[in-house]
Amino acid sequence: MAKYMDVHHSMKGITEEKLREAHNADLAIEKDEQVHFEMAWADPESGRVYCLSEAPSAEAVQRIHERAGHKADEIHPVPLTVQ
């Protein structure tokens, strides 16, 4: 398992409610691929959404996002974290 940051580019105008709905759609099916979406951050003005997940592969992350109706534009493994 590894950490991934994925980025969506085209979610202009996203609201708190829509972000919550999208995140819940991922959570509802994520176990099918042993993925867990931990957090997401959105910028309604630029349309960027960043999702942090723990997953077996980038492909597994994408399969969940695709089935939930919001394919990611970029997915990067982020093996290093600082806090």
Place this chain on the structure above:
Amino acid sequence: MAKYMDVHHSMKGITEEKLREAHNADLAIEKDEQVHFEMAWADPESGRVYCLSEAPSAEAVQRIHERAGHKADEIHPVPLTVQ
């Protein structure tokens, strides 16, 4: 105060130690601009680094990153968060 996600594109080969050093360089001076860098995630292969901060403006985030020696390539406010 608002949340920001900034992205660095050119940190290929970054190590855990270098990420920690870069983050500490930000932490050492962040108070000058009322910024707080909360977390950072890095992908040594693509060179992408994502930093999550709380700050008064994107310009304040950039001033700290510039003084610490690592200007951000993108800075986006992320007013929406889900967990």
